[in-house]
Amino acid sequence: MSRTPEFLPLSDDAVVAVTGPSGRHAALIEDAFKVLLETPGGGVKITGDVKGRSSAKRALLALAERADAGHEVVEADIRVAVGEAHSAGGQASPRAVRRGAVSPKTKNQAAYMEQMARHPLVFGLGPAGTGKTFLAVAQGAGMLLRGEVDRLIVTRPAVEAGEKLGFLPGDLNEKVDPYMAPVWEALTDIMGAEQLRRRRDKGEIEVAPIAFMRGRTLAHAFVIVDEAQNCSRLQMKMVLTRLGEGARMVVTGDPTQIDLLNPRDSGLAHAVSILDGVEGVAVARFTSTDVVRHPLVERIVKAYDADAALVATPR
Numbered sequence: 001m002s003r004t005p006e007f008l009p010l011s012d013d014a015v016v017a018v019t020g021p022s023g024r025h026a027a028l029i030e031d032a033f034k035v036l037l038e039t040p041g042g043g044v045k046i047t048g049d050v051k052g053r054s055s056a057k058r059a060l061l062a063l064a065e066r067a068d069a070g071h072e073v074v075e076a077d078i079r080v081a082v083g084e085a086h087s088a089g090g091q092a093s094p095r096a097v098r099r100g101a102v103s104p105k106t107k108n109q110a111a112y113m114e115q116m117a118r119h120p121l122v123f124g125l126g127p128a129g130t131g132k133t134f135l136a137v138a139q140g141a142g143m144l145l146r147g148e149v150d151r152l153i154v155t156r157p158a159v160e161a162g163e164k165l166g167f168l169p170g171d172l173n174e175k176v177d178p179y180m181a182p183v184w185e186a187l188t189d190i191m192g193a194e195q196l197r198r199r200r201d202k203g204e205i206e207v208a209p210i211a212f213m214r215g216r217t218l219a220h221a222f223v224i225v226d227e228a229q230n231c232s233r234l235q236m237k238m239v240l241t242r243l244g245e246g247a248r249m250v251v252t253g254d255p256t257q258i259d260l261l262n263p264r265d266s267g268l269a270h271a272v273s274i275l276d277g278v279e280g281v282a283v284a285r286f287t288s289t290d291v292v293r294h295p296l297v298e299r300i301v302k303a304y305d306a307d308a309a310l311v312a313t314p315r
Contacts, residue, residue: 006053009043014064017073018044025063025078029056032082032103059085076110079103083110106290109135115282116250120243123272124252126286127301132252133226137186139250140222144204145191149222149248152199153206154183155213155239156226180207183226210235219244228253229268230260236267256308 010018019026019039026037033056035048044060046053059081067073083103104110109131115122116139124132140152187196187205199205210231225231225239228251243249255269275281288301 005045005047006057007040007043007045008057008060010060010064011068014060014067015039015044017067018060018063018078020073020075020078024075025073028075028078029059029082032056032086033059055085074114076104076107076114079110079113080107104135105131105292108284108286108290109292112284112286113139115284116248119280119282120248121240121275121281122248122250123268123275123281123283124250124286125255125268125272125283126290127254127256127288129292129297129301130286130290131292132284132286133182133224134186136224136226136250136252137183138190140224140248141187141190143222143248144199149220149246151204151206151218151221152224153208153218153221154180154224154226155208155210156180156183156228157210157230157235183207183224210239213239213242216242217244218242218247218249220246221248223247223249225249225251226253229255229258229266231267232260232265233267233270236271240271 017025018029018037020028029035030037033048033052035046035052035056037056038045038047046056046060048056059078062081062084063073063077066077083105086103104113112122112124112132113135116136124136126132137154140149143149144152184196191199196205210225221244223239223242228236230253231239240249240251251268251271253268255266258266260266272283276283288298288305291298291301
C-alpha cells in the first residue's frame with residue numbers, strides 16, 4: 001500500500017494548534033491513524049498508508065477550522081476530531097473496538113476523560129447511555145494495566161441502596177455480582193475475559209457494596225463509585241473520605257434517577273453542590289446529546305426531560 005507523503009496546506013495558527021504543546025497533539029493524531037506528521041512550513045506533511053492519511057487529513061482539517069476561527073484547541077478537541085474522523089472513514093467506531101484504546105465520541109466525553117487524567121476526584125453526571133461508567137472503567141483499567149495504580153475498585157449501592165444482601169445465597173462476590181453486571185461487561189470488553197479473571201483472582205480488581213468501604217483507606221487505587229445517586233449523604237461522605245495516597249476516584253450517577261425512599265437524602269447532588277470548585281475536584285455534566293447507545297435512547301431521554309420540565313413549570 002502506498003505510503004507517499006501528502007502535504008496539507010494550513011495557516012500558521014492551525015499548524016501550532018495541531019502540533020500542540022511539546023508535540024502532544026500531533027503524537028495523539030499519529031498514534032490514532034498510524035501516520036507520521038511533519039511541519040516543514042506552510043502546513044503539515046502526512047506520511048502513512050492511504051487510509052491513515054485520509055483519516056488524519058479529516059481530523060487535521062476539522063482542527064484547523066477551529067483554530068482559524070480563533071478558538072483554542074485543547075487535547076479534548078483532538079480526541080473528538082480523531083473519533084469523528086474514525087467514524088467518517090467507515091472504520092469501526094472507537095466504542096466498538098473495545099479491547100484497546102477507548103476514544104470519546106462527543107466533546108463532553110473527551111473533556112471527561114481529560115478530567116479523569118488530571119484530577120484526583122471527578123464527578124460524572126448525566127442520563128443513561130452517555131458513557132459515564134464505561135469511560136471511567138476504561139480509564140481505571142488503563143491505569144491498572146500501565147501500573148499507575150495497584151488496584152481497580154468498583155463500588156455501588158446494592159439492592160436499591162438498601163445494602164440488604166444477607167438473604168441472597170453465596171459469598172460476597174456472588175451476592176454483589178448481579179448488581180455489577182454493567183461494570184463486568186465493560187471490563188470484559190476492555191480487558192478480555194482471561195486477563196480480567198487473572199487480575200480479579202490476584203485481588204487487583206475488586207467489587208464491593210458501599211457499606212464494605214467503611215473503615216478502609218484506599219491508597220494507590222482507582223475507585224469508581226457507580227449509581228451514586230442512590231448513596232445517602234452519610235454514605236457519600238464516608239466513601240469520598242476513603243481516598244488515600246496515590247488514589248483517584250470517579251463518582252458517576254444520574255441525579256434524576258434516585259431510588260431512595262427519600263430522594264432528598266441522596267448524597268450525589270449534595271456532594272457536587274459543596275465540592276464543585278474545590279481544588280482537585282472536577283465535575284463533568286452530560287446531556288441527552290451525549291447518549292451513545294441506540295439513537296432512540298436519546299429521544300427517550302429528551303422526552304422524559306421535556307415531561308419533567310412541564311411538571312416543574314408553575315401553573
